[in-house]
Amino acid sequence: MPLLDVDELTVTFGGRGRRADRGRDRDRKPTEAAGPTEAAGPAEDTSVRAAGPAGPAEDTSVRAAGPAGPAGGNAVRAVNGVSFSVDEGQVVGLVGESGCGKSVTSLALMGLLPRKGATLGGRADFEGADLLAMGPRRIRDLRGSKLAMIFQDPLSSLNPVVPIGVQVTEILKRHRGMKGEAARKEAAQLLDRVGIPDPDRRLREYPHQLSGGMRQRALIAMAVACAPRLLIADEPTTALDVTIQAQILELLKELVDQEGTALLMITHDLGVVAGLCDQVNVLYAGKVVESSGRRELFAHPTHPYTHGLLGSIPRLDAPRGEPLNPIRGSINDQIAWADGCAFAPRCDRYEMGCLTGTPELTEPREAGHQARCVNPVLATTEVPA
Amino acid sequence: MAGRTRIRIPYHPYHPYSYNTRKKGARGVLRLVVRRLLQLIPTLLGLSVLLFLWLNRLPGGPASAILGERATEAEVARINRALGLDQPLHVQYGRFLKRIVELDLGTSTQTGQPVWDEFVLRFPATVELSLAAILIAVAVGIPLGYLAARRRGGWLDVAAVSGSLVGICIPVFFLALILKGVFAVNLGLFPTFGRLTTGVDATSVTGFAVLDGVLTGEFDASWDAVMHLVLPALALSSIPLAVIVRMTRASVLEVLGEDYVRTAESKGLERRTVRGRHILRNALLPVVTAVGLLTGSLLSGAVLTESVFSFGGIGSFIRTAIDARDYPVLVGFIMFIAMVYVLINLLVDLAYSVIDPRVRVH
Numbered sequence: 001m002p003l004l005d006v007d008e009l010t011v012t013f014g015g016r017g018r019r020a021d022r023g024r025d026r027d028r029k030p031t032e033a034a035g036p037t038e039a040a041g042p043a044e045d046t047s048v049r050a051a052g053p054a055g056p057a058e059d060t061s062v063r064a065a066g067p068a069g070p071a072g073g074n075a076v077r078a079v080n081g082v083s084f085s086v087d088e089g090q091v092v093g094l095v096g097e098s099g100c101g102k103s104v105t106s107l108a109l110m111g112l113l114p115r116k117g118a119t120l121g122g123r124a125d126f127e128g129a130d131l132l133a134m135g136p137r138r139i140r141d142l143r144g145s146k147l148a149m150i151f152q153d154p155l156s157s158l159n160p161v162v163p164i165g166v167q168v169t170e171i172l173k174r175h176r177g178m179k180g181e182a183a184r185k186e187a188a189q190l191l192d193r194v195g196i197p198d199p200d201r202r203l204r205e206y207p208h209q210l211s212g213g214m215r216q217r218a219l220i221a222m223a224v225a226c227a228p229r230l231l232i233a234d235e236p237t238t239a240l241d242v243t244i245q246a247q248i249l250e251l252l253k254e255l256v257d258q259e260g261t262a263l264l265m266i267t268h269d270l271g272v273v274a275g276l277c278d279q280v281n282v283l284y285a286g287k288v289v290e291s292s293g294r295r296e297l298f299a300h301p302t303h304p305y306t307h308g309l310l311g312s313i314p315r316l317d318a319p320r321g322e323p324l325n326p327i328r329g330s331i332n333d334q335i336a337w338a339d340g341c342a343f344a345p346r347c348d349r350y351e352m353g354c355l356t357g358t359p360e361l362t363e364p365r366e367a368g369h370q371a372r373c374v375n376p377v378l379a380t381t382e383v384p385a
Numbered sequence: 386m387a388g389r390t391r392i393r394i395p396y397h398p399y400h401p402y403s404y405n406t407r408k409k410g411a412r413g414v415l416r417l418v419v420r421r422l423l424q425l426i427p428t429l430l431g432l433s434v435l436l437f438l439w440l441n442r443l444p445g446g447p448a449s450a451i452l453g454e455r456a457t458e459a460e461v462a463r464i465n466r467a468l469g470l471d472q473p474l475h476v477q478y479g480r481f482l483k484r485i486v487e488l489d490l491g492t493s494t495q496t497g498q499p500v501w502d503e504f505v506l507r508f509p510a511t512v513e514l515s516l517a518a519i520l521i522a523v524a525v526g527i528p529l530g531y532l533a534a535r536r537r538g539g540w541l542d543v544a545a546v547s548g549s550l551v552g553i554c555i556p557v558f559f560l561a562l563i564l565k566g567v568f569a570v571n572l573g574l575f576p577t578f579g580r581l582t583t584g585v586d587a588t589s590v591t592g593f594a595v596l597d598g599v600l601t602g603e604f605d606a607s608w609d610a611v612m613h614l615v616l617p618a619l620a621l622s623s624i625p626l627a628v629i630v631r632m633t634r635a636s637v638l639e640v641l642g643e644d645y646v647r648t649a650e651s652k653g654l655e656r657r658t659v660r661g662r663h664i665l666r667n668a669l670l671p672v673v674t675a676v677g678l679l680t681g682s683l684l685s686g687a688v689l690t691e692s693v694f695s696f697g698g699i700g701s702f703i704r705t706a707i708d709a710r711d712y713p714v715l716v717g718f719i720m721f722i723a724m725v726y727v728l729i730n731l732l733v734d735l736a737y738s739v740i741d742p743r744v745r746v747h
Contacts, residue, residue, distance in 0.1 A: 110651055112647060112650055112651060140653045140656075141653060142653065143650070143651055143652065143653030144651065144652035144653035144654070145653060148651070148652075149651040151644060151647065151648060151651075153644060156643065156644040156645065157644040157645055157647070157648045158645055158648065159645040159648075159649070159662070159663050159666075159667070160645070160667070160741075160742075160743065161666055161667055161740060161741050161742060161743075162662060162663070162666070163742075166662070170652070170654060170658060170662070171652045171653075171654070174652070174653060174654050174655060174658070175653065206742040206743070208742075208743055219648070222648075222652060
């Protein structure tokens with residue numbers, strides 16, 4: 001059994017609350033109803049804020065929302081039936097451009113979406129228990145101990161008025177019952193382990209006194225403090241410069257190898273995927289459109305979207321003046337999967353068949369390679385550029 | 386470390402690192418305090434010059450206030466000579482400065498008593514009332530503002546926001562009259578006027594009625610003083626309470642959207658750790674500043690509440706002093722309030738440097 005098995009996860013903002021009796025909140029705008037986690041959210045916010053027409057009219061996967069199902073004229077479905085699994089010690093990538101639902105997926109798994117205003121559907125079994133159905137107390141116990149997360153902007157993700165030491169020891173105190181000097185020593189060891197020089201001094205310092213790379217290392221130290229089973233990294237290298245990025249990725253790889261921690265890597269950077277992930281899930285408009293082993297994905301991208309992503313990477317060996325190959329258009333959360341493929345308007349291989357209902361994932365081929373496309377790219381087609 | 390030159394950042398009031406109290410520890414705090422106290426001197430000097438010029442330009446004067454409208458020129462001149470007002474302005478100012486150095490604020494033209502004695506008699510009541518009011522405002526306002534922000538859009542939030550609007554709008558004396566009418570006169574729960582019930586045996590040590598009772602062991606007198614404080618303090622706290630509720634709410638809402646709160650939640654910390662260490666500690670920074678300024682304004686603004694409850698503070702004395710052009714009293718009072726403001730600001734800055742390592746001084 002996989003460590004984490006996400007089955008048809010859906011997240012709807014601005015509809016009914018998680019509990020049916022919260023119905024009176026439904027007319028509020030998503031941003032108002034949303035609490036701490038979402039309001040400060042990363043780039044994915046765009047999909048949440050833009051209140052478009054409702055997603056598919058009916059979706060049986062929404063439980064807990066009561067018999068009325070998802071409702072609200074301004075509801076936005078940020079995640080629309082995402083399924084994937086993570087095995088023990090495996091590194092799984094969740095890839096997609098801004099607004100495709102990557103971060104919302106991770107926040108939903110962590111139970112960090114606002115109780116009001118976000119409706120969850122589907123299942124996410126972690127060690128046999130459904131994370132989505134878990135009470136707040138139980139998931140609070142899991143967070144930081146078995147389930148940890150690293151965020152993308154290390155400066156804003158650290159409390160500016162609390163010393164690094166306190167921010168590291170508080171998690172040791174909470175989950176490992178350590179106290180005083182023991183906790184401080186362990187914190188110093190953690191900082192040392194993630195490659196922060198002079199940890200005793202750094203423990204006394206504040207986030208603004210650390211460099212960007214060191215801040216991210218400190219955040220990683222907090223995340224791995226209790227040797228979690230699953231580590232979710234939400235674009236951990238976005239705010240860092242390239243040399244530091246490489247160091248941080250190297251560190252993550254090392255920690256994962258040493259501890260046997262499974263890593264769910266959320267990124268828009270295919271380079272990160274190529275260097276780190278065993279299994280890759282490509283997300284588009286809240287659905288997994290292609291899922292495959294890393295080698296297989298880079299060798300034979302089947303979905304036109306994946307194909308486009310790979311083709312849009314600029315190459316250093318391309319002749320000067322060669323135009324870049326972007327995917328035309330941009331992601332649009334108002335396009336519903338119910339009527340057909342959400343990528344169709346941007347797709348070069350678009351045909352009439354694309355608009356007859358939601359395309360299903362194809363049967364897994366070698367390395368579990370699946371794609372959600374009725375007119376996939378043939379294996380012989382060259383990746384452009 | 387030998388051979389290493391210490392870099393000194395020159396003092397600049399708006400530079401955030403110009404007094405980083407964290408680095409130097411207790412010595413840094415001491416230096417900040419001393420520096421700020423020294424700053425008091427030029428502040429008060431400047432203020433006293435302005436005051437002298439302004440008061441001199443006021444129509445009328447103590448002579449006409451004492452003698453009335455029908456005073457003859459000769460009588461006015463006699464009074465002015467007696468008070469030293471016939472001298473050129475710079476001479477008057479010089480005399481004033483000389484007295485100040487000797488801690489002599491002069492004699493009230495109204496009562497003939499030394500200004501200092503008049504203040505000692507009346508200020509404790511006002512200070513006690515203001516402190517009680519700000520305590521109520523802080524103790525109720527911060528939790529209420531926090532809860533309102535956490536339950537944004539809920540009934541508590543709506544009640545807190547609209548309630549604070551009402552609190553700001555209702556004139557304080559009106560609220561004082563209503564409170565007095567309902568709780569003191571009709572229900573008889575609290576005394577209607579004064580600081581102590583006549584006949585209560587209380588020894589005065591500091592002039593602060595509640596504190597005196599505790600110091601001398603006369604706890605019944607303390608309790609009596611507290612009962613007398615409740616209604617006026619409630620009335621006076623209405624505006625600071627409203628301001629604190631709104632500021633806390635806005636500030637907490639802002640902090641709730643910060644990434645570090647999400648990080649704290651992702652670590653699975655106890656709710657109270659997230660609340661205290663990660664939300665409130667950041668959210669209370671602007672509130673601290675507001676509390677400081679509000680405390681200062683209460684000291685000079687308790688006049689109406691004091692008069693409704695005949696509390697005997699400085700307020701009514703100052704009002705009559707204005708009518709009587711009682712210059713020594715007015716100058717002394719305004720200088721005192723200015724000093725209080727500077728000291729409160731110092732306290733606010735100290736609180737900031739304790740809460741926020743970056744010492745944001747704006």
